[in-house]
Amino acid sequence: MHIDEQQHEQIQAYIHGRMSADEAQAFEQAFFADDALLAAFERAIEIQAATEKAAAQPARRAVPAWFGIAATVVLAMLALAYYQVLPRGDVDNKVMRGESTELQLTITRQGKALAVSWTAVAGASQYQFNLYRSDGTAVSEQRTSDTAMRVDPEGGADYLRVTALGELGNVLSDSGLLALDAAE
Amino acid sequence: MRVEEPPKHFTPSASRLTAEVLAARFQRRLLIFAVHHLGNRQDAEDLAQETLARVLAAMQKGALADPEALPAFVYQTARNVMKERFRKAGRETRAMTRYQHEPASEPGPDNLAVLVSSERGRELRAALATLAADDRNLLQWLYGQDLDAAEVAARLNIAAGNVRVRKHRALARLAAALGERGARHETNPAERQPDPGK
Numbered sequence: 001m002h003i004d005e006q007q008h009e010q011i012q013a014y015i016h017g018r019m020s021a022d023e024a025q026a027f028e029q030a031f032f033a034d035d036a037l038l039a040a041f042e043r044a045i046e047i048q049a050a051t052e053k054a055a056a057q058p059a060r061r062a063v064p065a066w067f068g069i070a071a072t073v074v075l076a077m078l079a080l081a082y083y084q085v086l087p088r089g090d091v092d093n094k095v096m097r098g099e100s101t102e103l104q105l106t107i108t109r110q111g112k113a114l115a116v117s118w119t120a121v122a123g124a125s126q127y128q129f130n131l132y133r134s135d136g137t138a139v140s141e142q143r144t145s146d147t148a149m150r151v152d153p154e155g156g157a158d159y160l161r162v163t164a165l166g167e168l169g170n171v172l173s174d175s176g177l178l179a180l181d182a183a184e
Numbered sequence: 185m186r187v188e189e190p191p192k193h194f195t196p197s198a199s200r201l202t203a204e205v206l207a208a209r210f211q212r213r214l215l216i217f218a219v220h221h222l223g224n225r226q227d228a229e230d231l232a233q234e235t236l237a238r239v240l241a242a243m244q245k246g247a248l249a250d251p252e253a254l255p256a257f258v259y260q261t262a263r264n265v266m267k268e269r270f271r272k273a274g275r276e277t278r279a280m281t282r283y284q285h286e287p288a289s290e291p292g293p294d295n296l297a298v299l300v301s302s303e304r305g306r307e308l309r310a311a312l313a314t315l316a317a318d319d320r321n322l323l324q325w326l327y328g329q330d331l332d333a334a335e336v337a338a339r340l341n342i343a344a345g346n347v348r349v350r351k352h353r354a355l356a357r358l359a360a361a362l363g364e365r366g367a368r369h370e371t372n373p374a375e376r377q378p379d380p381g382k
Contacts, residue, residue, distance in 0.1 A: 005348050016330050033255035049300040050308035051328030
């Protein structure tokens, strides 16, 4: 590609919109006829695109890989700390969603106890109410046809789970495992 | 069955010019022209196709007697297609404004970057990465940041006239790094003649 310096400048002026309408028209007319001018133009927009992209990403290349992991851990710790210092009364009337979107629990404080209720599931003959410690051992398992239960916070349980069961004992929906300390 | 003969003024060279040849020669030019004015690739591709179709139809009718005039003819056809679109867009914008919709945004100077494929962009960045920092910076300042020769000269502490020579050498090294035919390989500093201003 052999073009003169003036054409180089014209390419830049055209790309960056620094030409008058007449100048742009003359340039375009030349550009349609001149293969060398086309090649130089292509190279100009290629370099422009490549250098702009590179300039837009210098910080990303300079940051070491461990920085992202560390940042994620710090953010997770901050989120956890924020959650822990939430006023306990905030959970009143809050809907706690488990893994299943069908079985929604509502947990409210009633004195020292927590009242857990849920919406009735179509076809459910009873509901299994499980309490677990943090190490996974079961504290209690109760079944009820009602849609509410009370939990004593001093009973040693850390997690609860409510499962809607059909007539044959089949699971219709599940609240998932919910931490009581988050709900208290 | 009656077979129509081509018009007598449809020259032999023009008659051989198929749609594919027309596209190979002018599609890229039309895309650049259209993206620059319209600001988006989809509209630009539509304009390029419509222009090529009109040019081909006009040639088959014998509207272009001189093949040498083909580039100017294609360019003028593209301008006409563009004007028609602007007129139509103007009508649509006025109609949209009546219904309080936002008009289309103005095309900006950086729209042409959409014509560089991501693969080509990667090739360019890889090739640029093989260049010496001086070459890379110079090309970035001139093309990426649109600095003029005086500004680049001030950054490199060289005479403005030497920027031109350095740019040509940097472009040649970039072409060589891209493996382009005919490009002089000047990436080895030991083989390189000293740049002016150094």
